[in-house]
Amino acid sequence: MFYLISFYLFIYNVIMIFIFILMFNFKIIKIFEWSILSFMSMKINFIIYIDWMSVLFINVIFLISSMVVLYSIEYMKMDLNIKYFMYLILIFLSSMILMIISPNMISILVGWDGLGLSSYCLVIFYQNKKSNVSGMVTILSNRIGDICILLMISLMLYKNSWNFLFIINVNGFLLFLIILCSLTKSAQIPFSSWLPMAMSAPTPVSSLVHSSTLVTAGVYMLIRFSHLIxxxxxxxxxxxxxxxxxxxxxxxxxxxxxxxxxxxxxxxxxxxxxxxxxxxxxxxxxxxxxxxxxxxxxxxxxxxxxxxxxxxxxxxxxxxxxxxxxxxxxxxxxxxxxxxxxxxxxxxxxxxxxxxxxxxxxxxxxxxxxxxxxxxxxxxxxxxxxxxxxxxxxxxxxxxxxxxxxxxxxxxxxxxxxxxxxxxxxxxxxxxxxxxxxxxxxxxxxxxxxxxxxxxxxxxxxxxxxxxxxFFLIKFYNSMFMFPLLLKKNKVNLLKLSNFLLIIQELGWLELLFFKKIINSLMLMMIIKNYMNIFYIILFITILLMLIVYL
Known part of the structure:
Protein backbone atom coordinates (compact mmCIF):
# COMPACT_ATOMS: atom_id res chain seq x y z
CA MET A 1 0.00 0.00 0.00
CA PHE A 2 2.74 2.48 0.96
CA TYR A 3 4.73 1.60 -2.15
CA LEU A 4 1.63 2.43 -4.21
CA ILE A 5 1.32 5.81 -2.48
CA SER A 6 4.94 6.61 -3.33
CA PHE A 7 4.47 5.40 -6.91
CA TYR A 8 1.30 7.47 -7.45
CA LEU A 9 2.96 10.58 -6.06
CA PHE A 10 5.88 10.09 -8.44
CA ILE A 11 3.48 9.64 -11.38
CA TYR A 12 1.69 12.87 -10.39
CA ASN A 13 5.10 14.55 -10.34
CA VAL A 14 5.79 13.42 -13.92
CA ILE A 15 2.34 14.63 -15.04
CA MET A 16 2.98 18.02 -13.42
CA ILE A 17 6.24 18.35 -15.37
CA PHE A 18 4.38 18.05 -18.70
CA ILE A 19 1.65 20.43 -17.52
CA PHE A 20 4.29 22.96 -16.45
CA ILE A 21 6.08 22.81 -19.83
CA LEU A 22 2.78 23.33 -21.61
CA MET A 23 1.61 26.22 -19.40
CA PHE A 24 4.99 27.96 -19.34
CA ASN A 25 5.56 27.83 -23.10
CA PHE A 26 2.07 28.98 -24.06
CA LYS A 27 1.49 31.29 -21.02
CA ILE A 28 -1.68 29.43 -20.06
CA ILE A 29 -3.62 30.36 -16.91
CA LYS A 30 -6.65 28.35 -15.83
CA ILE A 31 -9.26 29.58 -13.34
CA PHE A 32 -12.05 27.30 -12.08
CA GLU A 33 -14.83 28.73 -9.96
CA TRP A 34 -17.71 27.19 -8.00
CA SER A 35 -20.27 29.21 -6.09
CA ILE A 36 -20.73 27.85 -2.56
CA LEU A 37 -22.90 30.45 -0.83
CA SER A 38 -24.66 33.63 -1.87
CA PHE A 39 -25.92 36.22 0.61
CA MET A 40 -27.41 39.41 -0.84
CA SER A 41 -24.54 40.97 -2.85
CA MET A 42 -21.83 38.75 -1.29
CA LYS A 43 -20.79 35.48 -2.88
CA ILE A 44 -18.48 32.90 -1.37
CA ASN A 45 -16.79 31.12 -4.25
CA PHE A 46 -14.30 28.28 -4.32
CA ILE A 47 -11.66 29.24 -6.90
CA ILE A 48 -8.75 27.23 -8.27
CA TYR A 49 -6.03 29.33 -9.89
CA ILE A 50 -3.50 27.30 -11.89
CA ASP A 51 -0.48 28.85 -13.58
CA TRP A 52 3.08 27.72 -14.25
CA MET A 53 4.30 28.84 -10.82
CA SER A 54 1.75 26.82 -8.83
CA VAL A 55 2.21 23.77 -11.08
CA LEU A 56 6.01 23.88 -10.68
CA PHE A 57 5.74 24.17 -6.90
CA ILE A 58 3.28 21.27 -6.75
CA ASN A 59 5.65 19.24 -8.93
CA VAL A 60 8.48 19.74 -6.41
CA ILE A 61 6.16 18.83 -3.51
CA PHE A 62 5.04 15.62 -5.23
CA LEU A 63 8.64 14.58 -5.98
CA ILE A 64 9.88 15.18 -2.42
CA SER A 65 6.76 13.55 -0.94
CA SER A 66 7.23 10.46 -3.09
CA MET A 67 10.83 10.06 -1.95
CA VAL A 68 9.97 10.74 1.70
CA VAL A 69 7.19 8.12 1.67
CA LEU A 70 9.58 5.59 0.08
CA TYR A 71 12.20 6.46 2.70
CA SER A 72 9.68 6.19 5.56
CA ILE A 73 8.68 2.63 4.65
CA GLU A 74 12.06 1.38 5.87
CA TYR A 75 12.84 4.13 8.38
CA MET A 76 9.60 3.65 10.37
CA LYS A 77 8.90 -0.02 9.70
CA MET A 78 9.16 -0.88 13.43
CA ASP A 79 6.66 1.81 14.41
CA LEU A 80 3.18 0.52 15.22
CA ASN A 81 1.48 3.71 14.03
CA ILE A 82 3.06 3.94 10.58
CA LYS A 83 -0.38 3.76 8.94
CA TYR A 84 -1.55 6.88 10.78
CA PHE A 85 1.75 8.55 9.96
CA MET A 86 1.10 8.05 6.23
CA TYR A 87 -2.45 9.37 6.60
CA LEU A 88 -1.13 12.51 8.27
CA ILE A 89 1.38 12.99 5.45
CA LEU A 90 -1.44 12.77 2.87
CA ILE A 91 -3.59 15.24 4.84
CA PHE A 92 -0.66 17.61 4.97
CA LEU A 93 -0.11 17.30 1.20
CA SER A 94 -3.77 17.99 0.48
CA SER A 95 -3.73 21.10 2.68
CA MET A 96 -0.53 22.36 1.07
CA ILE A 97 -1.86 21.94 -2.47
CA LEU A 98 -5.14 23.64 -1.50
CA MET A 99 -3.18 26.61 -0.16
CA ILE A 100 -1.05 26.83 -3.32
CA ILE A 101 -3.89 26.79 -5.88
CA SER A 102 -6.29 29.05 -3.95
CA PRO A 103 -6.48 32.81 -4.61
CA ASN A 104 -9.47 33.08 -2.26
CA MET A 105 -8.81 33.96 1.39
CA ILE A 106 -11.47 31.59 2.72
CA SER A 107 -10.06 28.55 0.90
CA ILE A 108 -6.54 29.69 1.88
CA LEU A 109 -7.71 29.66 5.50
CA VAL A 110 -8.87 26.05 5.09
CA GLY A 111 -5.47 25.00 3.68
CA TRP A 112 -3.58 27.11 6.21
CA ASP A 113 -5.44 25.56 9.15
CA GLY A 114 -4.96 22.11 7.66
CA LEU A 115 -1.21 22.75 7.47
CA GLY A 116 -1.06 23.87 11.08
CA LEU A 117 -3.09 21.00 12.50
CA SER A 118 -1.41 18.26 10.47
CA SER A 119 2.08 19.60 11.29
CA TYR A 120 1.10 19.69 14.98
CA CYS A 121 0.01 16.04 14.82
CA LEU A 122 3.26 15.11 13.07
CA VAL A 123 5.42 16.97 15.61
CA ILE A 124 3.79 15.15 18.55
CA PHE A 125 3.90 11.80 16.73
CA TYR A 126 6.38 10.49 19.30
CA GLN A 127 4.36 10.71 22.48
CA ASN A 128 6.79 12.20 25.00
CA LYS A 129 7.14 15.42 26.95
CA LYS A 130 9.63 17.03 24.58
CA SER A 131 7.44 16.39 21.54
CA ASN A 132 4.34 17.68 23.31
CA VAL A 133 6.08 20.90 24.35
CA SER A 134 7.44 21.39 20.82
CA GLY A 135 4.00 20.74 19.32
CA MET A 136 2.38 23.26 21.64
CA VAL A 137 4.94 25.96 20.77
CA THR A 138 4.49 25.17 17.06
CA ILE A 139 0.73 25.39 17.02
CA LEU A 140 0.60 28.52 19.22
CA SER A 141 3.06 30.29 16.91
CA ASN A 142 1.13 29.27 13.80
CA ARG A 143 -2.22 30.30 15.31
CA ILE A 144 -1.09 33.92 15.06
CA GLY A 145 -1.09 33.50 11.28
CA ASP A 146 -4.57 31.95 11.40
CA ILE A 147 -5.87 34.95 13.36
CA CYS A 148 -4.29 37.28 10.78
CA ILE A 149 -6.12 35.47 7.95
CA LEU A 150 -9.42 35.73 9.86
CA LEU A 151 -8.86 39.48 10.29
CA MET A 152 -8.01 39.78 6.59
CA ILE A 153 -11.27 38.07 5.67
CA SER A 154 -13.22 40.56 7.77
CA LEU A 155 -11.26 43.56 6.38
CA MET A 156 -11.68 42.43 2.77
CA LEU A 157 -15.44 42.34 3.24
CA TYR A 158 -15.78 45.98 2.17
CA LYS A 159 -14.02 45.10 -1.10
CA ASN A 160 -16.98 42.78 -1.82
CA SER A 161 -14.49 40.04 -2.72
CA TRP A 162 -12.02 37.74 -0.95
CA ASN A 163 -9.95 37.08 -4.09
CA PHE A 164 -6.65 38.87 -3.56
CA LEU A 165 -5.52 38.47 -7.19
CA PHE A 166 -8.19 40.93 -8.32
CA ILE A 167 -7.45 43.59 -5.68
CA ILE A 168 -5.14 46.45 -6.64
CA ASN A 169 -5.04 48.78 -3.64
CA VAL A 170 -5.25 47.75 0.00
CA ASN A 171 -4.81 49.68 3.22
CA GLY A 172 -1.71 49.50 5.41
CA PHE A 173 -3.24 47.38 8.16
CA LEU A 174 -4.22 44.68 5.67
CA LEU A 175 -0.65 44.64 4.31
CA PHE A 176 0.69 44.34 7.84
CA LEU A 177 -1.56 41.33 8.45
CA ILE A 178 -0.35 39.70 5.23
CA ILE A 179 3.29 40.14 6.24
CA LEU A 180 2.70 39.02 9.84
CA CYS A 181 0.87 35.91 8.64
CA SER A 182 3.75 35.00 6.33
CA LEU A 183 6.42 35.67 8.96
CA THR A 184 4.80 33.31 11.46
CA LYS A 185 4.70 30.42 8.99
CA SER A 186 8.25 31.08 7.73
CA ALA A 187 9.61 31.32 11.31
CA GLN A 188 11.17 34.77 11.02
CA ILE A 189 12.09 36.91 14.02
CA PRO A 190 10.41 37.01 16.55
CA PHE A 191 8.68 33.70 15.70
CA SER A 192 11.87 31.74 15.02
CA SER A 193 11.84 29.53 18.10
CA TRP A 194 9.27 27.00 16.87
CA LEU A 195 11.29 25.72 13.88
CA PRO A 196 14.27 24.20 15.81
CA MET A 197 11.84 22.85 18.41
CA ALA A 198 9.83 21.12 15.68
CA MET A 199 12.85 18.89 15.02
CA SER A 200 11.50 16.52 17.68
CA ALA A 201 9.29 15.14 14.91
CA PRO A 202 10.40 12.05 12.93
CA THR A 203 13.16 12.77 10.42
CA PRO A 204 10.96 12.17 7.32
CA VAL A 205 8.60 14.83 8.71
CA SER A 206 11.51 17.23 9.10
CA SER A 207 12.55 16.51 5.51
CA LEU A 208 9.11 17.11 4.02
CA VAL A 209 7.29 19.46 6.36
CA HIS A 210 9.89 21.59 8.10
CA SER A 211 12.38 22.10 5.29
CA SER A 212 10.72 22.25 1.89
CA THR A 213 6.95 22.72 2.12
CA LEU A 214 5.40 24.07 5.34
CA VAL A 215 7.98 26.77 6.09
CA THR A 216 8.02 27.90 2.46
CA ALA A 217 4.24 28.47 2.51
CA GLY A 218 4.81 31.92 4.01
CA VAL A 219 7.39 32.77 1.34
CA TYR A 220 5.04 31.58 -1.40
CA MET A 221 2.24 33.69 0.04
CA LEU A 222 4.51 36.76 0.06
CA ILE A 223 5.41 36.11 -3.59
CA ARG A 224 1.72 35.95 -4.49
CA PHE A 225 0.96 39.15 -2.52
CA SER A 226 4.10 41.00 -3.64
CA HIS A 227 2.21 43.20 -6.12
CA LEU A 228 0.34 44.76 -3.18
CA ILE A 229 3.30 45.47 -0.85
CA PHE A 471 29.90 29.13 28.65
CA PHE A 472 27.72 32.26 28.62
CA LEU A 473 28.65 33.02 24.99
CA ILE A 474 27.82 29.47 23.88
CA LYS A 475 24.56 29.52 25.86
CA PHE A 476 23.53 32.91 24.48
CA TYR A 477 24.09 32.03 20.82
CA ASN A 478 22.85 28.47 21.24
CA SER A 479 19.53 29.79 22.59
CA MET A 480 18.95 32.00 19.51
CA PHE A 481 19.68 35.28 21.35
CA MET A 482 17.25 34.31 24.16
CA PHE A 483 14.21 34.75 21.88
CA PRO A 484 12.54 31.47 23.00
CA LEU A 485 12.78 32.58 26.65
CA LEU A 486 11.23 35.97 25.88
CA LEU A 487 8.43 34.41 23.85
CA LYS A 488 7.79 31.86 26.58
CA LYS A 489 7.24 34.62 29.13
CA ASN A 490 5.06 36.59 26.72
CA LYS A 491 2.98 33.52 25.82
CA VAL A 492 2.33 32.79 29.49
CA ASN A 493 1.30 36.40 30.11
CA LEU A 494 -0.89 36.36 27.00
CA LEU A 495 -2.66 33.19 28.11
CA LYS A 496 -3.18 34.68 31.57
CA LEU A 497 -4.60 37.85 30.01
CA SER A 498 -6.98 35.86 27.81
CA ASN A 499 -8.15 33.85 30.82
CA PHE A 500 -8.66 37.08 32.79
CA LEU A 501 -10.70 38.60 29.97
CA LEU A 502 -12.72 35.40 29.69
CA ILE A 503 -13.63 35.48 33.38
CA ILE A 504 -14.22 39.23 33.62
CA GLN A 505 -15.98 39.90 30.33
CA GLU A 506 -17.48 36.85 28.67
CA LEU A 507 -18.36 35.07 31.92
CA GLY A 508 -18.83 38.28 33.92
CA TRP A 509 -20.22 41.69 33.04
CA LEU A 510 -20.63 40.96 29.35
CA GLU A 511 -22.77 37.91 30.06
CA LEU A 512 -24.69 39.64 32.85
CA LEU A 513 -25.44 42.85 30.95
CA PHE A 514 -25.73 41.51 27.42
CA PHE A 515 -26.34 37.81 26.94
CA LYS A 516 -28.51 37.28 30.04
CA LYS A 517 -30.53 40.40 29.20
CA ILE A 518 -31.19 39.03 25.72
CA ILE A 519 -32.16 35.62 27.09
CA ASN A 520 -34.44 37.19 29.72
CA SER A 521 -36.03 39.40 27.07
CA LEU A 522 -36.63 36.41 24.81
CA MET A 523 -38.13 34.45 27.68
CA LEU A 524 -40.37 37.41 28.56
CA MET A 525 -41.48 37.67 24.95
CA MET A 526 -42.29 33.94 24.95
CA ILE A 527 -44.35 34.33 28.14
CA ILE A 528 -46.20 37.33 26.69
CA LYS A 529 -46.81 35.40 23.49
CA ASN A 530 -48.27 32.49 25.48
CA TYR A 531 -50.50 34.84 27.47
CA MET A 532 -51.66 36.52 24.26
CA ASN A 533 -52.51 33.12 22.77
CA ILE A 534 -54.57 32.26 25.87
CA PHE A 535 -56.27 35.66 25.66
CA TYR A 536 -57.15 35.12 21.99
CA ILE A 537 -58.57 31.68 22.77
CA ILE A 538 -60.70 33.03 25.64
CA LEU A 539 -61.86 35.95 23.48
CA PHE A 540 -62.78 33.59 20.66
CA ILE A 541 -64.75 31.29 23.02
CA THR A 542 -66.54 34.31 24.56
CA ILE A 543 -67.57 35.70 21.19
CA LEU A 544 -68.72 32.25 20.10
CA LEU A 545 -70.87 31.83 23.24
CA MET A 546 -72.39 35.28 22.79
CA LEU A 547 -73.34 34.41 19.22
CA ILE A 548 -74.93 31.13 20.34
CA VAL A 549 -76.96 32.90 23.09
CA TYR A 550 -78.02 35.67 20.71
CA LEU A 551 -79.19 33.18 18.10
Missing amino acids: NMNFMFFLMLISSFTMFMAGMSANFEFDLKKIIALSTLSQLGLMIYSISLNLQMLAFFHLLTHAMFKSLLFLCSGIIIHNFFNHQDIRYMCFSNFNMMFIMMVFHISSFSLCGIPFLSGFYSKDLIIDMYNMSNYSFIFIGIFYMSMFLTVSYTTRLSFYLIVKINNSNCYVNFNLNNMMNYSILILFIMSIIYGSMLNWLMFMSLNKVFLTLKIKLLILLIMLLGILNGLIFFKNCYMMS
Missing part, protein backbone atom coordinates in the same frame (compact mmCIF):
# COMPACT_ATOMS: atom_id res chain seq x y z
CA ASN A 230 4.67 49.01 -0.95
CA MET A 231 8.26 50.13 -0.33
CA ASN A 232 7.81 50.90 3.38
CA PHE A 233 6.78 47.33 4.08
CA MET A 234 9.56 46.09 1.80
CA PHE A 235 12.07 47.85 4.06
CA PHE A 236 10.43 46.21 7.08
CA LEU A 237 10.79 42.80 5.40
CA MET A 238 14.45 43.50 4.63
CA LEU A 239 15.10 44.42 8.26
CA ILE A 240 13.41 41.31 9.68
CA SER A 241 14.90 38.86 7.17
CA SER A 242 18.47 40.21 7.48
CA PHE A 243 18.47 39.84 11.25
CA THR A 244 16.93 36.38 10.93
CA MET A 245 19.76 35.31 8.61
CA PHE A 246 22.36 36.67 11.00
CA MET A 247 20.77 35.14 14.10
CA ALA A 248 20.32 31.70 12.49
CA GLY A 249 23.92 31.68 11.23
CA MET A 250 25.36 32.61 14.61
CA SER A 251 23.22 30.05 16.45
CA ALA A 252 24.15 27.26 14.01
CA ASN A 253 27.87 27.86 14.70
CA PHE A 254 27.32 27.08 18.40
CA GLU A 255 24.85 24.21 18.03
CA PHE A 256 25.74 20.53 18.50
CA ASP A 257 22.43 18.89 17.59
CA LEU A 258 22.65 17.66 13.98
CA LYS A 259 18.99 18.20 13.12
CA LYS A 260 18.89 21.61 14.78
CA ILE A 261 21.92 22.75 12.75
CA ILE A 262 20.08 21.82 9.55
CA ALA A 263 16.91 23.50 10.88
CA LEU A 264 18.84 26.71 11.57
CA SER A 265 20.29 26.56 8.06
CA THR A 266 16.69 26.32 6.80
CA LEU A 267 15.87 29.41 8.86
CA SER A 268 18.80 31.26 7.32
CA GLN A 269 17.75 30.34 3.77
CA LEU A 270 14.16 31.40 4.46
CA GLY A 271 15.55 34.75 5.53
CA LEU A 272 17.45 34.93 2.23
CA MET A 273 14.23 34.23 0.26
CA ILE A 274 12.31 36.97 2.08
CA TYR A 275 15.32 39.28 1.67
CA SER A 276 15.08 38.68 -2.10
CA ILE A 277 11.36 39.54 -2.04
CA SER A 278 12.18 42.79 -0.25
CA LEU A 279 14.53 43.62 -3.17
CA ASN A 280 11.64 43.04 -5.65
CA LEU A 281 13.33 39.85 -6.86
CA GLN A 282 10.27 37.62 -6.52
CA MET A 283 11.25 35.23 -9.31
CA LEU A 284 14.71 34.72 -7.85
CA ALA A 285 13.15 34.06 -4.45
CA PHE A 286 10.89 31.43 -6.04
CA PHE A 287 13.90 29.96 -7.87
CA HIS A 288 15.83 29.64 -4.61
CA LEU A 289 12.76 28.20 -2.90
CA LEU A 290 12.68 25.30 -5.39
CA THR A 291 16.40 24.56 -5.37
CA HIS A 292 16.53 24.83 -1.58
CA ALA A 293 13.70 22.32 -1.25
CA MET A 294 15.73 19.72 -3.13
CA PHE A 295 19.04 19.84 -1.30
CA LYS A 296 17.53 20.56 2.14
CA SER A 297 15.19 17.55 2.03
CA LEU A 298 18.21 15.48 0.95
CA LEU A 299 20.20 16.81 3.93
CA PHE A 300 17.48 15.75 6.34
CA LEU A 301 17.17 12.27 4.83
CA CYS A 302 20.93 11.73 5.11
CA SER A 303 20.93 13.01 8.68
CA GLY A 304 18.14 10.55 9.50
CA ILE A 305 20.32 7.63 8.36
CA ILE A 306 23.33 8.95 10.30
CA ILE A 307 21.26 9.34 13.48
CA HIS A 308 19.59 5.97 12.95
CA ASN A 309 22.94 4.21 12.65
CA PHE A 310 24.35 5.95 15.73
CA PHE A 311 21.59 4.57 17.96
CA ASN A 312 19.47 7.77 17.76
CA HIS A 313 22.26 10.08 19.01
CA GLN A 314 21.98 13.53 17.43
CA ASP A 315 25.01 15.13 19.07
CA ILE A 316 27.73 15.64 16.44
CA ARG A 317 30.42 15.33 19.13
CA TYR A 318 29.69 11.60 19.38
CA MET A 319 29.85 10.95 15.63
CA CYS A 320 33.34 9.84 14.73
CA PHE A 321 34.72 8.09 11.64
CA SER A 322 31.23 7.70 10.23
CA ASN A 323 32.57 8.21 6.73
CA PHE A 324 34.29 4.81 6.79
CA ASN A 325 31.02 3.01 7.42
CA MET A 326 28.70 5.07 5.22
CA MET A 327 30.78 6.35 2.34
CA PHE A 328 27.84 6.97 -0.01
CA ILE A 329 25.69 8.71 2.62
CA MET A 330 28.55 10.94 3.78
CA MET A 331 29.39 11.86 0.19
CA VAL A 332 25.76 12.81 -0.53
CA PHE A 333 25.50 14.71 2.77
CA HIS A 334 28.56 16.82 2.09
CA ILE A 335 27.68 17.55 -1.53
CA SER A 336 24.22 18.76 -0.45
CA SER A 337 25.99 20.87 2.22
CA PHE A 338 28.18 22.36 -0.51
CA SER A 339 25.03 23.12 -2.49
CA LEU A 340 23.74 24.98 0.58
CA CYS A 341 26.89 27.11 0.59
CA GLY A 342 26.49 27.90 -3.11
CA ILE A 343 29.56 26.04 -4.40
CA PRO A 344 29.73 26.16 -8.23
CA PHE A 345 28.06 24.42 -10.11
CA LEU A 346 25.64 22.73 -7.78
CA SER A 347 21.93 23.40 -7.55
CA GLY A 348 22.10 26.09 -4.89
CA PHE A 349 24.78 28.04 -6.75
CA TYR A 350 22.53 29.24 -9.57
CA SER A 351 19.92 30.81 -7.30
CA LYS A 352 22.24 32.19 -4.60
CA ASP A 353 24.73 33.62 -7.08
CA LEU A 354 21.95 35.46 -8.95
CA ILE A 355 20.55 36.88 -5.70
CA ILE A 356 24.01 38.05 -4.58
CA ASP A 357 24.76 39.61 -7.97
CA MET A 358 21.45 41.46 -8.12
CA TYR A 359 21.99 42.71 -4.57
CA ASN A 360 25.48 43.95 -5.46
CA MET A 361 23.97 45.93 -8.34
CA SER A 362 21.51 47.73 -6.05
CA ASN A 363 22.09 50.73 -3.78
CA TYR A 364 21.48 50.00 -0.12
CA SER A 365 22.95 50.95 3.23
CA PHE A 366 26.36 49.66 4.25
CA ILE A 367 24.73 48.19 7.36
CA PHE A 368 22.53 45.88 5.30
CA ILE A 369 25.45 45.03 3.01
CA GLY A 370 27.52 44.06 6.04
CA ILE A 371 24.76 41.91 7.54
CA PHE A 372 24.16 40.24 4.16
CA TYR A 373 27.81 39.31 3.64
CA MET A 374 28.15 38.30 7.29
CA SER A 375 25.24 35.88 6.83
CA MET A 376 26.99 34.35 3.81
CA PHE A 377 30.18 34.05 5.86
CA LEU A 378 28.34 32.32 8.73
CA THR A 379 26.62 29.88 6.34
CA VAL A 380 29.97 28.65 5.02
CA SER A 381 31.36 28.63 8.57
CA TYR A 382 28.76 26.35 10.19
CA THR A 383 28.73 24.05 7.15
CA THR A 384 32.52 23.66 7.37
CA ARG A 385 32.33 23.10 11.13
CA LEU A 386 29.70 20.37 10.68
CA SER A 387 31.76 18.69 7.95
CA PHE A 388 34.87 18.64 10.14
CA TYR A 389 32.92 17.10 13.01
CA LEU A 390 31.57 14.34 10.77
CA ILE A 391 34.82 13.60 8.91
CA VAL A 392 37.93 14.33 10.96
CA LYS A 393 36.59 14.32 14.52
CA ILE A 394 38.62 11.96 16.70
CA ASN A 395 36.66 10.84 19.72
CA ASN A 396 38.52 9.32 22.65
CA SER A 397 35.50 7.23 23.62
CA ASN A 398 34.38 4.08 21.84
CA CYS A 399 32.14 4.53 18.81
CA TYR A 400 29.45 1.97 18.10
CA VAL A 401 27.88 2.12 14.68
CA ASN A 402 24.83 0.09 13.80
CA PHE A 403 25.36 -0.12 10.05
CA ASN A 404 21.99 -0.74 8.42
CA LEU A 405 21.18 0.78 5.05
CA ASN A 406 18.20 -0.44 3.07
CA ASN A 407 17.94 -0.19 -0.71
CA MET A 408 14.66 1.76 -0.50
CA MET A 409 16.36 4.48 1.51
CA ASN A 410 19.23 4.41 -0.99
CA TYR A 411 16.89 4.89 -3.96
CA SER A 412 15.08 7.87 -2.47
CA ILE A 413 18.35 9.54 -1.52
CA LEU A 414 19.89 8.83 -4.93
CA ILE A 415 17.03 10.50 -6.84
CA LEU A 416 17.10 13.60 -4.63
CA PHE A 417 20.91 13.63 -4.91
CA ILE A 418 20.70 13.79 -8.70
CA MET A 419 18.07 16.55 -8.52
CA SER A 420 20.11 18.57 -6.00
CA ILE A 421 22.96 18.61 -8.54
CA ILE A 422 21.15 19.28 -11.83
CA TYR A 423 17.85 20.92 -10.79
CA GLY A 424 19.28 24.44 -10.45
CA SER A 425 20.93 24.35 -13.87
CA MET A 426 17.79 22.88 -15.44
CA LEU A 427 15.61 25.71 -14.12
CA ASN A 428 18.24 28.29 -15.00
CA TRP A 429 18.49 27.12 -18.61
CA LEU A 430 14.75 26.64 -18.92
CA MET A 431 13.27 29.91 -17.73
CA PHE A 432 15.74 32.10 -15.84
CA MET A 433 18.41 32.40 -18.51
CA SER A 434 17.49 35.91 -19.70
CA LEU A 435 15.93 37.16 -16.48
CA ASN A 436 18.53 39.82 -15.64
CA LYS A 437 21.85 40.98 -16.99
CA VAL A 438 24.59 41.31 -14.40
CA PHE A 439 27.34 43.95 -14.68
CA LEU A 440 29.88 43.63 -11.86
CA THR A 441 33.59 44.26 -11.54
CA LEU A 442 36.08 41.45 -11.00
CA LYS A 443 36.84 42.69 -7.47
CA ILE A 444 33.26 42.23 -6.31
CA LYS A 445 33.12 38.71 -7.75
CA LEU A 446 36.43 37.85 -6.05
CA LEU A 447 35.07 39.32 -2.81
CA ILE A 448 32.44 36.55 -2.71
CA LEU A 449 35.16 33.89 -3.05
CA LEU A 450 37.19 35.60 -0.31
CA ILE A 451 34.18 35.52 2.04
CA MET A 452 33.75 31.80 1.36
CA LEU A 453 37.43 31.13 2.12
CA LEU A 454 37.21 33.14 5.34
CA GLY A 455 34.07 31.17 6.27
CA ILE A 456 35.96 27.88 5.82
CA LEU A 457 38.77 29.20 8.02
CA ASN A 458 36.31 30.38 10.68
CA GLY A 459 34.57 26.98 10.66
CA LEU A 460 37.93 25.30 11.27
CA ILE A 461 38.65 27.69 14.17
CA PHE A 462 35.23 26.97 15.71
CA PHE A 463 35.89 23.24 15.34
CA LYS A 464 39.29 23.43 17.03
CA ASN A 465 38.52 25.92 19.81
CA CYS A 466 34.88 25.26 20.72
CA TYR A 467 35.81 24.15 24.27
CA MET A 468 37.85 27.30 24.93
CA MET A 469 34.89 29.68 24.54
CA SER A 470 32.97 31.03 27.52
